[in-house]
Amino acid sequence: MDCENGADTSTSKRKLCRLVALSFALLCILQATLNISLRLPFYSSDTTTTPDCEAIIKNLTKEEDIKMNELARYIQQGWIYFKHSLYYVSSTENTWNDSREDCLQRGADLVIINSREEQNFIREFKNRTWIGLTDAEKEQTWKWVDGTTPTISFWYIGEPNNVDGGEDCGEIYFYKRENSWNDAPCGRKNVWICEKNL
Ligand code: 2F8
Numbered sequence: 001m002d003c004e005n006g007a008d009t010s011t012s013k014r015k016l017c018r019l020v021a022l023s024f025a026l027l028c029i030l031q032a033t034l035n036i037s038l039r040l041p042f043y044s045s046d047t048t049t050t051p052d053c054e055a056i057i058k059n060l061t062k063e064e065d066i067k068m069n070e071l072a073r074y075i076q077q078g079w080i081y082f083k084h085s086l087y088y089v090s091s092t093e094n095t096w097n098d099s100r101e102d103c104l105q106r107g108a109d110l111v112i113i114n115s116r117e118e119q120n121f122i123r124e125f126k127n128r129t130w131i132g133l134t135d136a137e138k139e140q141t142w143k144w145v146d147g148t149t150p151t152i153s154f155w156y157i158g159e160p161n162n163v164d165g166g167e168d169c170g171e172i173y174f175y176k177r178e179n180s181w182n183d184a185p186c187g188r189k190n191v192w193i194c195e196k197n198l
């Protein structure tokens with residue numbers, strides 16, 4: 001139908017054209033409304049597949065609650081919290097291997113020192129404490145108990161010196177100095193420090 005330029009431009013034809021255009025516009029509005037209505041369930045808060053924000057926050061709070069309770073239990077058992085780790089200082093003395101075994105039994109391992117802050121925190125406890133450092137596998141190749149090589153070290157001057165060829169385990173000895181590590185015989189009985197990462 002030619003609505004604009006047709007030869008016959010009588011009033012009734014113009015009216016018909018306007019009616020058709022109006023109907024088309026109404027159809028468009030109806031379709032848009034339907035589209036929006038059909039998409040609504042994606043944003044609804046009560047679907048089972050997409051939990052709403054409130055539920056996510058509730059879940060997070062629950063997880064945090066569990067973590068806080070766990071932390072409180074460790075602290076009650078004598079563990080000390082420092083920069084995302086928990087530390088346990090033994091009240092008895094043992095060999096390096098038995099000390100490590102004790103830490104493993106506690107779900108931890110002998111302490112691994114990764115920073116100056118951690119070194120200064122650890123050396124404050126007791127003198128002659130085992131740390132998780134050993135060169136038992138290969139002489140002069142010092143490794144932490146997790147198999148990594150120290151990225152930062154705090155050997156006392158002249159250490160490690162492997163006195164009598166029998167010093168394969170790391171300890172905090174010269175605790176008054178920041179550089180306080182010594183290599184000592186693994187069979188010596190020392191206090192030990194376990195670390196549990198959070
Ligand atoms: O002077 C440092 C030296 O002191 C002791 O040996 C005399 C330590 N030995 C033991 O602890 C068994 C060495 O490891 C230390 O290097």
Ligand code: CA
Nearest residue numbers: 161162182183
């Ligand atoms: Ca030594």
